Structure formats: structure tokens, C-alpha cells
Amino acid sequence: MRIRELDPSASPLDYYGYELRRVREEAGLTLAQLGAIVFCTGSLIGQIETAAKVPQREFSERVDAAMGTDGMFSRLVGLVLRSQLPNWFQPYAEMEAKAGFISTYQCQLIxxxxxxxxxxxxxxGVEHSDQLDDLVAxxxxxxxILGREQPPVLWVVLxxxxxxxxxxxxxxxxxxxxxxxxxxxRQWLEIQVLPFSAxxxxxxMGSFNLLRFDDAPDLHYSESYDQGHMTANPQVIKERSVGYARLQAxxxxxxxxxxxxxxxxxxxYGEQP
Known part of the structure; x- marks a missing residue:
């Protein structure tokens, strides 16, 4: 089987996966053997090693204890969780499709x-008339994702x-x-309007989204004029989750x-005389 080679300088997640594979191979362990030691599947180890899955803090602590790495992975996982994902929209769309719970506040648009x-x-069409059909599609x-058999829970505050x-x-x-x-x-969808009287x-500060997953860290997403910003920083997640609860209230x-x-x-917008 061809093993995907990571560039450890590409991102904190790639560096984490690169180092996990290096340490495992130096110890002479297979994916399944390391998985048995840290109480997870070899498949999960492989996904983390290829940067296909974000590691959890508990997982990192177990790897440090099992491999004697002096807290290296526990320190690295903080960087992974706080690192920004690529700032174009496609990575967000991919994460949106995987989320189990989506909360969004929209200040200007539906x-x-x-x-x-x-x-x-x-x-x-305001700024993308040359490729409008593709963007709309x-x-x-x-x-x-809203029509799936198991759609995400979606909570919208407009x-x-x-x-x-x-x-x-x-x-x-x-x-x-x-x-x-x-x-x-709809069973898994709630919509509220934040009135002017609030x-x-x-x-x-503007529109933002919160994504929750069954087996990965929560994500916060917001946009500026020319880019999106996605982060799993625990402090940001905490602050924006409290802020969203206040918006709902x-x-x-x-x-x-x-x-x-x-x-x-x-x-x-009704019929006018």
C-alpha cells in the first residue's frame, strides 16, 4: 500500500502526523499495535498520521505516556487545535458537510x-458576474446536507x-x-429573528458560524472582505458559544x-397597488 508522504512544514496538523509516524516507526510498531497501546483503532492512527483527522488532547497524552515522548504530542496538539485552516471557502464547505450541529448568526443576509x-x-452577482452560474450551482x-437521512442540527439567528x-x-x-x-x-432546524428592539x-462584530462534530473539535468560522477564518482555538469556541447563547436569548x-x-x-414585498 502506498503511504501518503506529508510535508511537516505544511501545517501543524501535517507536522503532528509526520512526527507520530516517525516515532511509531522508530519504535517498530504497526498501526494496529500502537492503536492497541493507546486504546484506539489502527485506522484512527493512520488517519492522524496522514493529516486526515484532527487528534484529540486525550489521545496525545496517551501517546506521550506510551511512547515516552516527554509531553511532545500534548504540546503539539495545542498548536493543531488553534491553527487556522486554509482561508478560502472550500475547506469550510467540507467541514460544514461533516458537522453534526451548525449554529449561525447572520447580520445582513439570509x-x-x-x-x-x-x-x-x-x-x-454583485462581484462575480463572470462565473456566476458556477458559484450559484x-x-x-x-x-x-439538509436533505440527508441524518441531517445536521441547524440553528439560525437572523x-x-x-x-x-x-x-x-x-x-x-x-x-x-x-x-x-x-x-x-422541521425537526432538526430552528430559526429565530433578532429584532431591532434588542x-x-x-x-x-459580524456574522459567524459554529460547527460541532461527533469526533473532532468544534470550529468557529467568520469572514472578512476577501477571506474566511476558521479556528478550533478553545478560548474562541468558548467565547463565541456564550455569545451565541446570548443572541438566542x-x-x-x-x-x-x-x-x-x-x-x-x-x-x-407583497403586491403593491
């Missing part, structure tokens, strides 16, 4: 997984401003808000949120 095709086309393809900001046209907005309303009542709030209930969306849809 969340991408809830957008209609025409709404997405209007948003993306890619965004729509992301939404297939700022009221996202309802009033007209994207494309009145018809596009009416269709978009109608689509959002159609999603209320005043200052925990999301004033300040937002309208799902029932009241649906009523507000319906009212805005009719009063602002």
Missing part, C-alpha cells in the same frame, strides 16, 4: 444554506436587517422569505420569528 437560487444569484449544492435588505427585487425577496417560512417546523447585542421565539417574517413578506 444564511447560505437557506437561500433560494435567485437570491443567491443576486448576492453573488456550488452554493445550491451545499444545501443537500438579524431583522436581513429581512428588510432588498436583495435582487421585491419578487426575489418574497420568494426568499416564503422559502424561509416553509422551513419552520439594541446592542453579542453579534455586533435576545431573539424572538421561533413562533414570533415566523410571524415577523410573514408580516415583512406581505407588508414590504
Amino acid at each position: 444564511y447560505g444554506l437557506l437561500q433560494t437560487e435567485q437570491y443567491a444569484r443576486a448576492v453573488l 456550488a452554493r445550491m449544492d451545499r444545501q443537500h 438579524d431583522e436587517a436581513a429581512l428588510y435588505r432588498m436583495i435582487g427585487s421585491r419578487e426575489i425577496m418574497r420568494e426568499q422569505l416564503a422559502h424561509v417560512l416553509s422551513l419552520f417546523g 439594541g446592542q447585542h453579542a453579534g455586533m 435576545a431573539a424572538l421565539s421561533p413562533r414570533d420569528s415566523a410571524a415577523l417574517i410573514a408580516r415583512v413578506m406581505e407588508e414590504r
Whole structure:
């Protein structure tokens, strides 16, 4: 079997995998043998060695104890967990598809997984008209995770401003808000609106997403003008999780949120005389 060769300078995760393989091979252990020593499968060891899986702190401590590496992997795992993933969007989309729980606060736009095709086309067409069809198709393809047999839990907090900001046209907005309303009542999806009356709030720095996984560290994702930022830094996860809970507490209930969306849809984007 061909073994994937890692560049240890590529990222903290690659360096961790490179060093784990080096230490294991110097000890003359197979993947299965090391897995038995640290109470996991050889397959998991192989995934970590090839940077296909993020190691956990407990795993690192067990490796240090078993291999006598003087805390090296326990120190390395901190760098791995805090390191930023690549700052283009594709890595985030891949992680989004693997997440078991997605929490998002959106201050200006309807969340991408809830957008209609025409709404997405209007948003993306502002600066990407030359490759618009491909970008819209890619965004729509992301939404297939909501139709899976086991979809992720999705909790969305929308700022009221996202309802009033007209994207494309009145018809596009009416269709978009109608689509959002159609999603209320789904078992694994909740939508709340943060009203203007909430005043200052925990999301004033901008939109952000929190991703949770069954077997990997949580991730926080936010965007600037030209890049995305993804991190597993435990302190960032803690602070943003508390902030998100505050947003949920300040937002309208799902029932009241649906009523507000319906009212805005009719009063602002309904048929005009």
C-alpha cells in the first residue's frame, strides 16, 4: 500500500502526523499495535498520521505516556487545535458537510444554506458576474446536507436587517422569505429573528458560524472582505458559544420569528397597488 508522504512544514496538523509516524516507526510498531497501546483503532492512527483527522488532547497524552515522548504530542496538539485552516471557502464547505450541529448568526443576509437560487444569484452577482452560474450551482449544492437521512442540527439567528435588505427585487425577496417560512417546523432546524428592539447585542462584530462534530473539535468560522477564518482555538469556541447563547436569548421565539417574517413578506414585498 502506498503511504501518503506529508510535508511537516505544511501545517501543524501535517507536522503532528509526520512526527507520530516517525516515532511509531522508530519504535517498530504497526498501526494496529500502537492503536492497541493507546486504546484506539489502527485506522484512527493512520488517519492522524496522514493529516486526515484532527487528534484529540486525550489521545496525545496517551501517546506521550506510551511512547515516552516527554509531553511532545500534548504540546503539539495545542498548536493543531488553534491553527487556522486554509482561508478560502472550500475547506469550510467540507467541514460544514461533516458537522453534526451548525449554529449561525447572520447580520445582513439570509444564511447560505437557506437561500433560494435567485437570491443567491443576486448576492453573488454583485462581484462575480463572470462565473456566476458556477458559484450559484456550488452554493445550491451545499444545501443537500439538509436533505440527508441524518441531517445536521441547524440553528439560525437572523438579524431583522436581513429581512428588510432588498436583495435582487421585491419578487426575489418574497420568494426568499416564503422559502424561509416553509422551513419552520422541521425537526432538526430552528430559526429565530433578532429584532431591532434588542439594541446592542453579542453579534455586533459580524456574522459567524459554529460547527460541532461527533469526533473532532468544534470550529468557529467568520469572514472578512476577501477571506474566511476558521479556528478550533478553545478560548474562541468558548467565547463565541456564550455569545451565541446570548443572541438566542435576545431573539424572538421561533413562533414570533415566523410571524415577523410573514408580516415583512406581505407588508414590504407583497403586491403593491
